[in-house]
Amino acid sequence: MVQLKRLVLGLLVGLVSQSIASADPDVNAADTAIGWTQYKRNSQRTGNSPQETLSLPLRRISAIRFPAPIYASPAALQDRAYIQDARGHVACVDPIQNKVHWLTKIDGIKNTSSPAIANERVYVGSSAGYLAIIDMATGELLKKVAAGSAVICAPAVTESAVYFSTMNGMLIKIDFDGNKIWTFDGRAPSYVEIAVKGNEILFCCGNRSSSSGSNQVLRLLDRGDRVKVVDRWFVLNPTGGPVFGPQETIGLQSFDSELGSFQVLASGQPTRSYRSSRHWHTDARVTPSVRDGKYYLGEKIFTREAKFEWEASKKFLYQGASHSSPALTAKHMILGTEKGQLLFFDIHDTTKPDQPEWVFSTDNVGKSNSAISSSPAVAGGKVFFGGEDGIFYTLGQGAETRVNEQLLTRLSNRQPTQELAPRPNEHEWHTVGGDMTYSLVSPDKRIKPPFRVKWKTRIWGSFKSPMIIADGRVYCASRVGQVTCLNAEDGHIIWRTAHALPYVDTRSGATFSDGKILIMRTWDVAHEVGGLWCHDAATGNVLWHRPVPFGYHLNADGLTTHQGRVFVAWNKGEGVIRAAAYGIDDGEEVWAKDYTGLLQKGRKKPVRVSSAVGDGRWYLSVPEVMDQFGIYENKLGATVAIDPENGDLLWKNSDCAIHERTRIGYRNGLVIVFSQLVSHALDAESGKELWTGPERPANTRYSRTYFAQPLTDLYLKSEGKQGIAPMDVCSYSVFVNGVWYGHAQGTTTSIVGRTEGGTSNYGFTVNQKVWEYQFNSKACCTPSPAYGRLYYSPNGEGVVYCFETAN
8 A cells, every 4th residue: 555655646746747838938847747846846946837727715725733833835746745844843744634644753943944755755854964854655764864064945856866955055965865976065154045957056155255245156067976166156145045047047035234136147147136225125035936037036026137027015015024935826926924924916917916816814813923934835726835823724625624733732742842941040131232231241251262153043034233132032133024032042933923014124123121022113204114012022922012203223222121111212303302111011101201402403304312221210312313314414412311210301411422323331320422433421320421532533434333332341440441342334342251242343244252452453452353253144233142152143144143162
């Protein structure tokens, strides 16, 4: 019986439809094969199934709950589907009977590799560092192909071999039995999918010789027992895998630290790029689909010349939205959203082309862990996909079914607990400045270089602000709405959620207080979106939201809290700054007051503010004005102290204020205001200036980037003359156990640990390098010290790192 099943499955997988003919040169045998046997349907990753037709609406004919979120995409035939959840539960699902045919547990707790089926086997990667080969009929684990690093991307299966990549930058070719044929070393990490067409391979990896975040996109030629690089392109931060496109072109999305791009590459030709507004970040890990000479990215469609042709309504897919890679059928483009909906766009509709013809919503729609990041598979008139709610769905014609909970019940006693042990005596990092003082100083004495990577996890989003560490968790707030919570010990994702903000670009970090995560999102004046969100830190569920008109805040910004209240301030207009306190538990207004004399009259745009809490006071610094593009009038603002109980103004200093990318901090009875070129030390009780630090050199790249300095004992006692760490355009330093950690000066892809001393330049006194780590992308954030470790995410990689002391 088992042999018969293997024979039938093998015939289905290998069958190619000869009856489909097309004049379109982009529709080939890979596009016309029956079934959806791997990620994006074929090794070329076109995501195109022109013979599949769907009759909408569909019903949920199968739904099976797995023990963990599903990020991977399924492989599917007409009556069988193969899927993996984040904790390595690989299953063969019978959608007709709504049951699991077999289940195999492989290692890994943050698995995202999509399975591929071929030659009566299932091939799927594990974050534990191998590619698993599983018997397709029985689920027997046949072999683990050691990879030396996590395999988070999907294997690519061709008629003669299997290819897969690893996080440490290896590309490996094996035969169907798992025997290694060759290994190619990219010499830098690789985080996006690969593509294979005939004997050509597309492989993205970092570039260790780059100081600006440039990555390599390689076209390799497989010569059987060896491989050769035949083309090399340099692209800033590829965020999704490449696809073989029309007329010998290659398409992929990228992110250059500030703007998203769609890139079209071709051998011997200049790179063609589409760049939209600053709100388009393309950090969704999307591999485009290809048909009719066009690239289907999801919310946008491009020609092979990278010319923009179509975009979805922002009501359904806002710019920069994180969504799944699309699937194409005869009539529809199908993709999942962060909100928990599967959208079906009629790609031939000319009446309402930007709106989906039909929308399927999961039961968890709009809540934490509701996203559909699993790229759908289409086979036999059915649509298969996984949800971050842990449910594997099949949509088709037939009776609606309930969610099958039997698998979860059966495995519930075997699962490792996600309960996090309390850490009452551990040092944490609750704001981007450490705590509510924003001193950028950690008391953790266990953190000491050199470091090694304890874990790293590929997530969704690009980052400008540091990670927040509290209650055994790591919290990441991305620029365009994603919020992710990871386990601080092993890096597995606990929950994900998103704020749907179509016109908002946010750099500031989260704040942890009283078991809540507080996040401010830039206010868009024209569309009135943005404001203050409060999430339950354990679950990610939104507890409340306030539409506060925040300014365009920067990397070093964050909210402050005190005794159960969170404080905010904004420009009300006519020279008035309004400040308010809201209850953290319920978001109710405790007090709100207007302050005059802090801005010139007539300034109407949102204003950036910087604040800190210390000695029972809330300190607030306001520059003259900053618009949403970071443009300042050359005017001086003011710094004030406010009573957090009632909003009364305690003192005002009109002689110093923050500027552009600087901020304020508090320590040891002093409020330090970092202005454009100097620092000002104010007495925290009276606001009187006590000393002014040395002026930074003017007319250098560092004159506008004097964000802040850690308020170390050395810095304060020397009145700002020592303990001055270098920074670059987008970063500042933190201080822990005698070492300053921050940007590499002039090399924007590294973080560096330094001590006092070394060759001084530009007035910096902390110049003795003791440790350095280089990333694939620009490293705009600052490390977060906690639990004896450093936590970090660079700008465009979409990877969170945990560094521990090497010894």
